[in-house]
Amino acid sequence: MGAGIVDLRSDTVTRPTEGMRQAILAAPLGDDVMNDDPTVLALQEMAAEMLGKEAALYMPSGTMTNQIGVRIHCKPGDEFLCEVNCHILNYEQGAFAQLSGVVGRPVVGDRGILQPEQFAGLIRPENEHLVRTRLVCLENTHNRGVGRVQPYAAVEEICSWAHENGLRTHLDGARLFNAAVASGIDAAKWASHFDTVSICFSKGLGAPVGSALVGSQEFIQEARRHRKAFGGGMRQAGVIAAGALYALEHHVERLAEDHAHAGILADAVEATEGLELHARPDTNIVFFDVDGALGEAAEFVAALQNEGIYMLALGPAMVRAVTHLDVSEEQIRRAADVIPSVARECASGQRSAALKTSTY
């Protein structure tokens, strides 16, 4: 990516910093399938400690940590309850069905947020016609819910309701540290309500690869078996785990900068005629709609791209921008300047020949 590019497509696009590269070079290595890679062990210990759980397991992706969580909590013919736009249900290719014989039952939230009363009556009675309700999955922050932080009291209530009724709880915490930094409620406190938590190192934390599943010793022991079966056993995994460990040590507090940058982008969107901000960002994700008079979202995104500002069209009219470690305040201010000028050009039809690029 050239120096002039401001890449806001996702917080997954970050490349390792110089310090992280040094940590990767210096990492002691072993064979993680034999459970003796010292860097992976150190990462797992630190992740478990930061989330206040007994154990953690490093895996190649957040999809794998989520899906192995679901796999162990549920048997074939079981269902989990989740928010309708959550990642586990929508963006993991229905792996819970393909790989584990499990059904997901969506509940419609308000931009990713569910309230405790919405769960009343959702647990299916024991009856041979019905699947068994086993698990509640929540997502914090909620990606499609404009990066919103879940309301803490609602999470607490939903999880106690689940446990009182014999259900398990899993948190897709791909961006849990964004939630922790934005809310001032630490990650372990959020995690205390869940049996298992998945965290991503390759989103805002800025590591090149990997996620961790965190939970009880017994659960994580079982997760090791499944990780092998799902093809996620890696050998000298310390090479990549070193980046993740460095990220936990150095990149958590700085997430506040990304949140401030998202605020600057949101200001620019709000001030631009023809663009409609979905909601003020709690964290690092900005969603907005493009008025038809400017063209489709994909055309607007293509016009921005000509100016070196990269975003994603995530619907016919919907655009997402995500701030992260590799975008400086200066670059954000440039993006904020370009947004209204590109909107004006699109409105005047000057950009109608722009190349369309879309991903949704």
Ligand SMILES: *Cc1c(COP(=O)(O)O)cnc(C)c1O
């Ligand atoms: C990115 C993400 C994941 C995991 O994605 P992978 O690309 O498989 O690592 C899970 N949940 C949410 C909410 C995400 O944004």
